[in-house]
Amino acid sequence: MKALVIGSVYPRFPEDAEVPWLRTSIAHLKKAGVEIQVLAPSYKGLKSHDIDGTHVNRFRYAPANWEILTHEEGAPSKMASKPWLQLLAIPYIINGFIQCLRICRKWKPDVIHAHWPFPHAYIALGAAKLFKIPLVLNFHGAELLLIRKKKWVKPLLKFAIGQAQAIFANSSFTASKIKAIRNVNVEWSPYGTTLETKDERRKTKDDCYPRLVPGRKTSKLQVEHCNNEFTHQYDRNTALDADGVREERDIILSGTKDPVTVSPHAVNGKFKILFVGRHIERKGICYLIEAAKYLPKDKFEIRIVGVGDLTEQLKKQAEAVESTKLEVGSNATPLQNVTPDSFRGQHEQSVILNKVKDPVNSNEVEGSPASIIFTGKLSPEDLANEYRTANVFVLPAIVDSKGDTEGLGVVLIEAMELGLPIVASNVGGIPDVVIDGESGILVPEKDPVALADAFKRLASDSSLVEKLLAGARKRIDECFTWDGIIERQVEVYKRVVSG
Numbered sequence: 001m002k003a004l005v006i007g008s009v010y011p012r013f014p015e016d017a018e019v020p021w022l023r024t025s026i027a028h029l030k031k032a033g034v035e036i037q038v039l040a041p042s043y044k045g046l047k048s049h050d051i052d053g054t055h056v057n058r059f060r061y062a063p064a065n066w067e068i069l070t071h072e073e074g075a076p077s078k079m080a081s082k083p084w085l086q087l088l089a090i091p092y093i094i095n096g097f098i099q100c101l102r103i104c105r106k107w108k109p110d111v112i113h114a115h116w117p118f119p120h121a122y123i124a125l126g127a128a129k130l131f132k133i134p135l136v137l138n139f140h141g142a143e144l145l146l147i148r149k150k151k152w153v154k155p156l157l158k159f160a161i162g163q164a165q166a167i168f169a170n171s172s173f174t175a176s177k178i179k180a181i182r183n184v185n186v187e188w189s190p191y192g193t194t195l196e197t198k199d200e201r202r203k204t205k206d207d208c209y210p211r212l213v214p215g216r217k218t219s220k221l222q223v224e225h226c227n228n229e230f231t232h233q234y235d236r237n238t239a240l241d242a243d244g245v246r247e248e249r250d251i252i253l254s255g256t257k258d259p260v261t262v263s264p265h266a267v268n269g270k271f272k273i274l275f276v277g278r279h280i281e282r283k284g285i286c287y288l289i290e291a292a293k294y295l296p297k298d299k300f301e302i303r304i305v306g307v308g309d310l311t312e313q314l315k316k317q318a319e320a321v322e323s324t325k326l327e328v329g330s331n332a333t334p335l336q337n338v339t340p341d342s343f344r345g346q347h348e349q350s351v352i353l354n355k356v357k358d359p360v361n362s363n364e365v366e367g368s369p370a371s372i373i374f375t376g377k378l379s380p381e382d383l384a385n386e387y388r389t390a391n392v393f394v395l396p397a398i399v400d401s402k403g404d405t406e407g408l409g410v411v412l413i414e415a416m417e418l419g420l421p422i423v424a425s426n427v428g429g430i431p432d433v434v435i436d437g438e439s440g441i442l443v444p445e446k447d448p449v450a451l452a453d454a455f456k457r458l459a460s461d462s463s464l465v466e467k468l469l470a471g472a473r474k475r476i477d478e479c480f481t482w483d484g485i486i487e488r489q490v491e492v493y494k495r496v497v498s499g
Contacts, residue, residue: 001493002035004109006100006120008070010040011051018071021191021410022115026054028192028486034493037107039100039123041092043071059099061092089119096123104131110497111136118143118153121160128163134496137161138168138189141407141429144177148403158182165496168489171408171429187492190432192482193413264465265391265419270301270371271459274390274420276383277411279308282404284396284425286310287448289318291396294452295370299459302372305386311374318372392458393420397427398445406430412440413480416472421465423454432479439475440468 005026009019026036030053038056045064048057061067069088104112104127112128114120117137128135137160146153161167161182168189169175175186277283285304292302304314378386387393393415399405405428412422412433422440424430434440441457443450458465478484 001033001111001490001497002037002107002109003029003111003113003493004037004039004100004103004107005113005115006039006096006124007115008041008120010038010056012043012046012049012071014051023052024192024482025486025489027052028482029489030054032486032490034490037103037109039096039103041070041096042067044068057099057103059095061095062088093119093122096120097126100124100127101130103127104133109133111493113138113493116140116143117160117164118146118157121164122156125160125163134165134499135163136166136168136492136496137164138170139174139178140170141174141177144174144181145402145404147181154181165499166492168492171432173405173427173429173432174407187488188432189485189489190408190429190480191410191413192480192485193410193417193476263419264421264462264469265389267391267459268389271299271392271455272390273300273302273370273455274305274386274393274415275303275395276305276386276393276415277395278306279304279311279314280400281310281402282398282400282406283308284398284445285314286317287398287446288394288396288451289314289321289372290448291451291455292318292321292370292372293324294449295455297368297370300370300455302370303375303386303390304372305375305378305383307377315374318374321369322372324369387415387418387420390420392455393422394451394455395422395424395430396443396445396451397425397430399427409433413476416440416469416476419469421458421468422472423451423458433475435471435475438468438471440472 005022007019007022009022011018011023026038030036036054038051038054040056040058042058042060042064044067045060046058046067048055050056061069066088069085069092100112100123103109108131111134112124113136114124115138117139121135121137124135127133143153143157147157158181161178161184167178167184167186169178169186170190172188175188178184178186273288275283275285275288279285288302288304292300295302375382375386393412395406395409395412397406397409408429409424412424412430415422416433416439422434424434424440424442425445426436426442427445431442434442436442441454443454458468
């Protein structure tokens with residue numbers, strides 16, 4: 001079977017860390033016997049080339065210096081900061097449309113798989129209709145957010161959905177948004193983790209961590225042969241993933257179908273709470289910082305990895321929180337309705353938070369709030385150490401002011417793989433990964449007290465941590481292994497081709 005995969009982004013050279021999940025999915029499709037070609041836009045005049053033995057057809061849409069609409073940052077974000085880039089959308093679609101016709105006429109794929117259907121459904125539709133090739137559309141959530149900003153996008157997406165023979169969504173949340181546009185059958189097709197190169201699991205705790213290559217000074221993605229298994233090493237030093245992080249990993253997962261026993265990470269001094277991701281509004285980091293008020297400094301530490309547009313504002317908020325002495329018996333109450341905008345300049349104000357109740361034991365918390373440490377962008381070795389020494393991973397995501405939220409939360413799957421219990425907000429696609437009380441703890445969005453409550457539960461109950469780690473392993477094995485994801489995807493391919 002032949003499949004033409006269309007997307008706005010694909011690695012430009014072997015060391016490129018763009019869309020690692022798409023690169024990995026294509027590798028697994030090829031492993032399953034599907035012959036693949038990719039159609040993606042050029043970047044600064046880049047010609048067609050091969051990556052990992054896969055031919056990548058690059059279509060030109062502007063003079064080389066102007067071909068910056070995609071790669072390195074999402075096109076919507078680029079167009080927001082540089083409105084003139086919107087002028088490139090028309091030649092982008094037209095030239096992509098023509099190149100798709102050429103490929104399909106010559107190569108004759110059995111199916112066209114278009115990621116980010118707006119606008120790539122319209123690049124694919126002409127060839128799909130002319131050559132009678134089944135069309136599969138794959139939604140990742142970002143294209144659906146456009147509907148809130150640009151009302152004219154909705155009828156175009158509704159029409160495109162009606163022309164497709166199958167629809168993929170990365171989460172049940174994304175699927176519900178698709179069904180709100182047009183009531184069609186939607187296949188759940190999440191991502192697996194790029195931590196692994198095989199859908200098999202480690203037997204020992206020590207093997208759950210990256211075996212790092214010290215002394216590396218340049219950004220590399222290598223494929224090395226180790227113990228008769230191919231392993232990938234991703235370096236995040238110069239290229240960031242969708243969450244602004246990229247750690248170098250050399251992970252080999254041993255073949256076993258037996259249940260994996262993972263012990264909770266040791267608590268060395270303080271119970272360490274880890275966040276890794278971009279510092280943007282929908283990540284809800286300000287509520288994590290607010291939760292520090294309910295956690296005693298001698299027992300808890302919050303570590304925030306990454307960078308982003310809100311980093312400086314978040315640091316100011318953290319300074320205000322950490323400078324607050326919690327004293328029993330005062331009449332002040334905690335700040336309410338914290339948002340990224342609400343704490344702008346907050347460090348210059350006098351903040352007094354007194355008489356804070358312990359969320360678990362209803363005892364007053366006396367003393368200073370938990371420490372909040374911003375690590376910035378880390379080396380692969382340092383980031384691996386953060387995962388190794390953490391005691392819980394948190395994603396306090398929210399539905400932001402633009403209506404955006406987490407489409408799936410692959411970072412949660414990766415943290416699970418590394419033996420960390422999960423605390424996350426009950427928004428977007430997160431509940432597809434975290435089953436409350438089984439594979440992690442879900443809390444309401446924008447609720448610092450609920451976050452603190454969850455952290456305290458985990459810190460005081462190692463048996464709960466062990467239960468959640470076992471449940472997380474089961475959840476990954478059932479839903480997020482690449483072999484399973486690709487098997488379901490190939491079944492859809494076969495169905496639309498035969499149908």
